Structures are given as structure tokens and as C-alpha cells.
Amino acid sequence: MLQITNLHVYYGNIHALKGLNIEVNAGEIVSIIGSNGAGKSTLLRTISGLIRPRDGVMTYEGMRIDGLPPHEIVRRGIVHSPEGRRIFTNMSVGENLKLGSYLRKDGNVSADVEKVLVRFPRLRERIKQSGGTLSGGEQQMLAIGRALMAKPKVLLLDEPSLGLAPNLVAEIFRIIRQINDDGVTVLLVEQNANRALELAHRAYVLETGTIVLHDSGQALLANPRVKEAYLGG
Numbered sequence: 001m002l003q004i005t006n007l008h009v010y011y012g013n014i015h016a017l018k019g020l021n022i023e024v025n026a027g028e029i030v031s032i033i034g035s036n037g038a039g040k041s042t043l044l045r046t047i048s049g050l051i052r053p054r055d056g057v058m059t060y061e062g063m064r065i066d067g068l069p070p071h072e073i074v075r076r077g078i079v080h081s082p083e084g085r086r087i088f089t090n091m092s093v094g095e096n097l098k099l100g101s102y103l104r105k106d107g108n109v110s111a112d113v114e115k116v117l118v119r120f121p122r123l124r125e126r127i128k129q130s131g132g133t134l135s136g137g138e139q140q141m142l143a144i145g146r147a148l149m150a151k152p153k154v155l156l157l158d159e160p161s162l163g164l165a166p167n168l169v170a171e172i173f174r175i176i177r178q179i180n181d182d183g184v185t186v187l188l189v190e191q192n193a194n195r196a197l198e199l200a201h202r203a204y205v206l207e208t209g210t211i212v213l214h215d216s217g218q219a220l221l222a223n224p225r226v227k228e229a230y231l232g233g
């Protein structure tokens, strides 16, 4: 569904992604694990058109997408829930959700808000509250809910568990599984390697801009090198 070949990305002289090859098949959850600065967010920002690669090819459903502007990527069904959530703190929960559908031409926004509220009952209770007053976990739910409003075929999630208490981390990962069960393909980047590998059909290990391992999530959980570096021995 999504194929990335020999992707090179630079920030000035910094070579952030050094020839990545990644593929995501329809219906999969694919996780990318890696430490701070490995290039995880850079990868998602490049896929969603926010950064232009210096070299490489990205195809989606057989068509080139590298070089397309972000709104064209969203229109094709690739939707990014960014690191740090980036919700609008002065707008209400409901307004934040409606913004997620701004590129869509069909008029079913209210029905889609309702679907998101069924998935996130905490957001329903807080629908009129401003985004900035939500807890970290609730803001993460809002960020994912807003991404769902764009009707993704592929959902790009950047560290959804960052900074959350363990019970909320479990809840967020349960919700990601449900979203995938409903037919949305997921590309997840995470520092929480344990959870991300448990959830993933397949996964990649990214170290300083290079993929050093890829395998099924289960196989990587059992891999001694992954255990040592990412799962606390």
C-alpha cells in the first residue's frame, strides 16, 4: 500500500534519514521503534509531505506521492497525528474534531464526530471544554480523534503514548488496535518498544537514520539485540 525506497532526508547538513526502505501493506499495523533523534518523526513528516526528501521514492497505492503537498497526501487518505498532539488549545474539543474534516467535501461531519465520540467517551464528556484544559491522555485521544475525522486509510501516529500514565498507555494502544480492526492501516512510531512491538504485525528498528532490523513484532520482541537495547535487557 505504502512503499518507501531509498529515502534520504536532510536538515541542512544533517543527514537525518539515510536510505530507508519501508513498506506497509493494507490492513497492517507497522511499528517503527527507535531512540531519541533516530529519525522517527522525520520519517512521518516526510511521508505526510511536510519535508521534501533529497532522494528516494515514495509510492502509495501504486502512485508517486513524494513531492506532493500535505493537503494532497491527506486527500489520498494518509493522515498524520503528530508528536506532541498539536491540538488547538483555545478551541473546544468539538471544534478541534471538526477541524480534522476540513478537507472533506461530503457533508457528514456531525455523524463522523458522533463515531469518534463513541470511540472516545471521555471526549464526549468534555465536548465543550477547551483543548488546553484536557489532560495529556485526553489530548492524545483528541489528536487521534481529529485524525480519524479525515477518514484515513493509513493513519500515521507519532508517539501516541508519550508522557502518559501506564493505564492510559494501555487504553491508547487498545484504541489503536480497534481502529486497525475497523480497517485502517497504521504506521506507528514509538519509543515504547514493548507495546509497539506487541501491537505490530511487522516492525522496523531505526537507529540514527538507518533501518537496522525488520521482522514480525513477535520476532523482534524475542530478538536479543532488541531486548538489550530497547526492552531493558
Ligand SMILES: Nc1ncnc2c1ncn2[C@@H]1O[C@H](COP(=O)(O)OP(=O)(O)OP(=O)(O)O)[C@@H](O)[C@H]1O
Residues within 6 Å of the ligand: 011, 014, 016, 034, 035, 036, 037, 038, 039, 040, 041, 042, 043, 083, 191
Ligand atoms: N528542524 C530541524 N532542523 C535540524 N535538525 C533537525 C530538525 N528536526 C530534527 N532534526 C534532527 O534530525 C534527527 C532526527 O530527528 P527526529 O525528530 O526525526 O527524531 P525522533 O526519532 O523523532 O526523536 P524523538 O524520539 O526524540 O522524537 C535528530 O538528529 C534531530 O536533531
Ligand SMILES: [Mg+2]
Residues within 6 Å of the ligand: 040, 041, 042, 083, 158
Ligand atoms: Mg519524534
